[in-house]
Amino acid sequence: MTTEAPSAQVLAPAPEPTGRLLTPALLQLLGALGQRFRHPVDRLLEARAEVQRRLDAGDGPDFPEATQEIRESDWRVAEIPADLRDRRVEITGPVDRKMIINALNSDARVFMADFEDSSTPTWDNMMHGQQNLFDAVRGSIDFTADNGKRYALGDDPAVLIARPRGWHLDEKHVEVEGRAIPGGLFDAATYVLHNAETLLANGSGPYLYLPKLENRFEAALWEEALSLIEERLDLPAGTIKVTVLIETIMAVFEMDEILHALRSRIVGLNCGRWDYIFSYIKRFRNHPDKVLPDREQVTMTVPFLRAYSQLLIRTCHRRGAFAMGGMAAQIPIKNDQAANEAAIEKVRADKRREASEGHDGTWVAHPGLIPLAMEIFDEYLHGPNQLDKLRRDVQVSAAELIEPARGTITESGVRGNIAVAIRYLAAWLAGQGCVPINNLMEDAATAEIARAQLWQWIRHPAGQLEDGRDIDLDRVRGWLAEALDEIRDDVGEQAFENGAYRQAGELLEQVTVDDDFIEFITLPAYSKLD
Numbered sequence: 001m002t003t004e005a006p007s008a009q010v011l012a013p014a015p016e017p018t019g020r021l022l023t024p025a026l027l028q029l030l031g032a033l034g035q036r037f038r039h040p041v042d043r044l045l046e047a048r049a050e051v052q053r054r055l056d057a058g059d060g061p062d063f064p065e066a067t068q069e070i071r072e073s074d075w076r077v078a079e080i081p082a083d084l085r086d087r088r089v090e091i092t093g094p095v096d097r098k099m100i101i102n103a104l105n106s107d108a109r110v111f112m113a114d115f116e117d118s119s120t121p122t123w124d125n126m127m128h129g130q131q132n133l134f135d136a137v138r139g140s141i142d143f144t145a146d147n148g149k150r151y152a153l154g155d156d157p158a159v160l161i162a163r164p165r166g167w168h169l170d171e172k173h174v175e176v177e178g179r180a181i182p183g184g185l186f187d188a189a190t191y192v193l194h195n196a197e198t199l200l201a202n203g204s205g206p207y208l209y210l211p212k213l214e215n216r217f218e219a220a221l222w223e224e225a226l227s228l229i230e231e232r233l234d235l236p237a238g239t240i241k242v243t244v245l246i247e248t249i250m251a252v253f254e255m256d257e258i259l260h261a262l263r264s265r266i267v268g269l270n271c272g273r274w275d276y277i278f279s280y281i282k283r284f285r286n287h288p289d290k291v292l293p294d295r296e297q298v299t300m301t302v303p304f305l306r307a308y309s310q311l312l313i314r315t316c317h318r319r320g321a322f323a324m325g326g327m328a329a330q331i332p333i334k335n336d337q338a339a340n341e342a343a344i345e346k347v348r349a350d351k352r353r354e355a356s357e358g359h360d361g362t363w364v365a366h367p368g369l370i371p372l373a374m375e376i377f378d379e380y381l382h383g384p385n386q387l388d389k390l391r392r393d394v395q396v397s398a399a400e401l402i403e404p405a406r407g408t409i410t411e412s413g414v415r416g417n418i419a420v421a422i423r424y425l426a427a428w429l430a431g432q433g434c435v436p437i438n439n440l441m442e443d444a445a446t447a448e449i450a451r452a453q454l455w456q457w458i459r460h461p462a463g464q465l466e467d468g469r470d471i472d473l474d475r476v477r478g479w480l481a482e483a484l485d486e487i488r489d490d491v492g493e494q495a496f497e498n499g500a501y502r503q504a505g506e507l508l509e510q511v512t513v514d515d516d517f518i519e520f521i522t523l524p525a526y527s528k529l530d
Contacts, residue, residue, distance in 0.1 A: 005032040008181060012173045012530075018127035021134065026193050029232050033185045034176025037225055041167055041182050044218055048519075051214070051250060056286045062398045063253050067216065071256045076320040078238055080267045083159050083204050084110075086384035087268075087322060087361035088377035089370055091158070094118040094434045095129030097143045100136050104157035106367040107374065111158040115187045116165045116211050117275070117444040118434040121522075122529050123173045125431060126183075130190050133162060137195045137202075159204060161243065164188040166212030167221075168520055184210075185225060192229055192240060200239070208242045212275065214250045216257035223262050238264040243324065247272025247445075248279040252308050252401055255315045268322030268360070271309050273300060274329075274445035280304065281452040284402070285517050291462040293407025295417065295449055300326065300350065302405035307396045313358040314391040322385060325354035325362035329440045332368040343439060347372060355380035358389040365434075365441035408466040409457060417450035418476070418483045418508070424450075425504035425521070429528060444522055451521055454512050476512060480505055503528070 008030035014022055055061070063071065090110040093099045103111040113133055119125055135141035136153065137160065143151040164187030165171075170180035171187075188208055196206040208226075213219055226240045244258055246269050251258065259266055277298055284290040292298055300309060309325075316323035328347045333340035347364075351373050354362050360381075364373050380386070420437055424447040427435040435442050457463030457471040464470055484505050488496040496502075507525060511518045518524060 004028075005035040006177060007031045008034060009175045010173065011175060012123050014127050015124045018131040021127070021130055021190060021194060026190060029189050029193055029229065030174060030181055030186060031176050032232060033189055033225060033228065034174075034179065034181040036228065037182065037185060037221065038176065038179050040221055044167060044214075044221060047217070048214055052283065055283055060398065060402065061250055061253050061283075064257070067254070067257045070260050075260065075263065077259055077263045077266050080320075080322070081205055081241060084207065084241065084267050084322075087159075087324065088381055088385075089373045090161075090324070090361055090363050091367060091370065092118065092163075092327070092363055092365060095125070095132055097128070097132045097141065098145070098151055100132050101141055101143055101151045101153060102367065104136060104160065105154045106158060107370050108158050108364070108367075109361070110161055112161045112163055112209050112363075114163045114434075114443075115183075116163050116169075120428050120431045120433040120529070121165065121169065121171070121183060121526060122431050125433075126171070126187070130187075130194070133160070133191060134194050136160065137198050159207070160199075161207040161209050162187070162191045163209040163211060164191070167218060168212065169522065169526070172526070188226070188240075189229055192235075193233060196233060196235055196239065206235075206240045208240060209270070210242050210244045211272070212247060213244055213258060214248050216254045216261050219244065219258040219261040223265075226265065241265050241267050243268045243270055243322070245270045245272035245275070246308070246312055247275030249276065249283050249402070250279075252276075252311065253398065255312060256319070259315070259319050259321055263319075266321060268324055269312055269316050270324035270363075271300075271312055271326040271359075272445075273305065273326035274443075274449060276305070276308065278445055278448040278452055280402075281449065281456055282517065282519070284404075285452070285456050285459075288460040288462050290402070290404045291456055291460050292405055292453065293409055294413030295446075295453065296413070297407035298405050300353065303403040304401060304405065307400040307403070309354075309359075310357060310391065310394045311396040311401070313389070314394040314396075317358065317387055317390050320387060322360040322387070323358065325351070325359040327363040327365060328369055328373065329365050329442070329446070330369065331366050331436050331439050331441055333439050339439070344372065348376065351376045358386050358391050360385040360387065409463060409471065410466055411469075414454070414457070414465070414471060414476070415479050415483065417453055418480050419486070421447050421450040421454075421508050422480070422483055422487065422501060422504045425507055425525065426500040428522075428525060429500035429503055429507075448521055451508055451511055452517075454508075455517060458512065473513065477509065480509060 007027040089108045091103050091108040092112040095113050165183035169183040171183040172180045174181045192206045313323040330343045355377050424442050
């Protein structure tokens, strides 16, 4: 005899009017998910730590022997829904109300509403985000700014895809049997329970972007969880469609396996380039031969990133799945025409590379880049996508996937990392997870690159400035103090004191000094949120 799972317990009042989302049906579903998946998630996270120990001991990643048959046999993913067959330009952003309206009204084909790297996971943000998507799905979302300007949904909105949090993040305000529920399960279950029926009636469906997967086992666990949600909600199997971000260095060796584990519902893979660079630094942090140069030198044309992108295209198209390109983080620069033209030229070259190599679509962070990206993909796509571009010419070895980028480390690069990390973390701690800094839209992934490079540069002889000076902890501490002074001068004394800049600087120093590399900076930062 089986017993019904306990209902989830909510530990904090929901902000109005979002409390109505926490229905008994949702709490029962969350209870079932928490009871079934809390311990498996823990085991997967422990397995990540074991992989790190093997890499630290000198083992290199490779394509798994155990799954060779999956890679070599012929199979394809399930049919892709009609409204997801043309994804040539997607825009991404946090789940605040104005952003959702503007993104859905943009000319992008898809809007990815992000509960993860673009959003600070405060309880208010997560619940208001769910309410905003609830309203958007029903076409009733609107917003009035302080200046009286009103925003409302247009007649032909972009297709909506929600990105839940990764396996490593919990939702501490919701517990099942005394344990916090994995944040991604909370996000996915809440979104699907409240919106699947309306989305399907509107000719779309409950679509998700799944982040931070490391291997086939993590994909299989999402398959189990989404199947349980479908079963509980009486949805046909495979109703929930997913796109998976390949944004970890270990996942690139199991792309066939990830597609196979989710083959009844997966529609594509995405080159999550910023998290991928962070993952490369993180997993090879103790490998002195893989120290990367300044972040701006680590472009998609360097060996390990080019190999990753091309292998993703070949793998996806062989299986009938989309190969989505990466993010253009640039923001149009209004007051400097020369700088703006230089930034736009970088975007143009990047999008032309993606489209010409066979990607089916791409990401932008700012609506001002949509026309440029659309023009380029319109030129290369002779239909809704490029699934017929099989790239049989691509042959990528394990060694090519981990070949490092060569370049220099400069004082301005180190100082830039420090400044970006402080400014981003201060905004994140204040509740804003997507921040324009130096004409780039920064999210948690780029802050992770910045702090991971600092940690690695300090600990390896290869982490030396181009002029021969060592990057040691004292030098970084001095530059960190100077960065805080410069930020104070920039924002003013009152804004500095009212902001979280000092707290951000302390957090950055903490994770840089600690010899135990912190897996995600958002983990210690989350403990500082209400």
